[in-house]
Amino acid sequence: MMKYTRVIRGKYYDSVTLMLAAKELQNMSEVDDASLSMTTDANLRILEAADYDISTIAPNPSDLVIAIDCTDIDPEKVFDKAIEILEKPRVHSAEEETEYTPRSLDGALSVFADANLALISIAGQYAGDVARDCLERGLNVMLYSDNVPLETEIELKQMASNKDLIVMGPDCGTAIIKGIGIGFANACPVGPVGIVAAAGTGLQEVHVQLAKLEIGVLHGLGTGGRDVRESVGGISFLSAMQALIDDEETQCLVLVGKPPSENVLEAIIKNATSCSKPVVTAFLGAAYDEDDEKNRVYYAGTLEEAAAIAAAVVKGEDVAAAKKSLKKIDHDLKNLCETKANRSGFLRGLFSGGTLAYEAQQILSDKLGVIRSNAPLDSRYKLNNSLKPEGNCIIDYGEDEFTQGRLHPMMDLAFRRERLVEQLEDKNVGVILIDVVLGYGAHPDPATEIVDAVEKARVEDYPLMIAYVCGTDQDPQNAQEQTRILEQAGFVVCRSNAQAASLAGEFASRSDR
């Protein structure tokens, strides 16, 4: 196998086009691997780790780098093929042929004048300007794009606030409005709970756990993780919270996120204690008071617990009993793990959901001490190289460093799949922990992609493999079917992210360290 790269200057292609082109190249018999990505620092580091020579390539996010690993073919032919694939016009489906697809915002509004929301998922460097145009035209904005500068976020949110609009994001992957999932979202019942989340997969996990308890959600408003920091001041979080307090159909609020800054948290709790509706907060890792039952404010330590409390509140059941029921250990699952724990060694978590990765670190650090990560709870434990896990470690492959000019790992599992092969083959690894996030917008069959990695790994004794499937049976992928695929390949599949992390911690704590 020989590895080659070529840089194409000043060409923009969206992440889907790049992924499809890479897949088409990989289908060539002479090509072992192919990758097309924008020439960012992070993407160059990824190529370097895969033994590509990048010494002559200067980082420039406006350039495209094509990397190929091939034999018995002139690499120039493969590069030319790549360009040909990128340049060929996209084949439209019959449905697309008959529908009008405008090329500009104004074109869209000329035929869709009553639009009230813009969902923006273009490269971060352009997203701010497009969001500003949308706000100027009176649209609320959901900004899926990441890599948007902080000052742009503040400017956009202030602008929205002055117009009684909201900016959800940047880096907001999930919202639910009147029961409709926007971005990455699960198919769940509609009901009396409203969620405000500065955490995308946190919102999904609470949504899914509530569905398991047969409680629905009407609105789930995302804000992006930075919103609750001091610099942004919770502009979107506080206005979303107020909108749900004022909303006649919402009976109970659940607030989700990493711990907000002191001032933002104070403002949130002040609103919660003074409003007429029960409020459940799940700010993972925040210092908790006792539940303030007089004011109907409840504090949850995990996302699963937040859902259990909210369900109990809505059903008029005992909150303390709901919390207690979660503490029970599932002995059947633990016994199953005992039979599959073949190797002692470190725990490696390979996540696609940022909040799920964060929650897992919290649970695991209580059990195992230091957990290293590319997005650690404590900056002292940040990995030097996100591509080289050390010790007990959780990697979030949805972090900005991995998503510049590359699809999110919930949509394209190729990158995480290769990392999983490496970890399965690493003899120092005793436990693998993964999330599999389902729903609208996500990959149509993530479990099969994960199982491909298990089959590809060259190992005799597999480490203990624990998974959590964040989804419902009504999701397009069907959670039950995805669970079956994973279990058949040897995974132990848990009912929640918290349970999966907790169980993984039980076995990794026995690792030689």
Next chain:
Amino acid sequence: MKKLLKEGPKTVNIGLRGFYDALKQQESSAIHVEWRPPIVKTDLLKRLRKLRKGREQ
């Protein structure tokens, strides 16, 4: 925002087409924009925007 919660989403999707397809799957009202980056550089666009703002004021 209150109007958005009351009416439900009527979405202009700018970017990944998969998100538009997901909205249509849920029978939600949406339109997809085939977005391309501006041909002129963004700093020039910013200057034009400032000029436009100045004129409006």
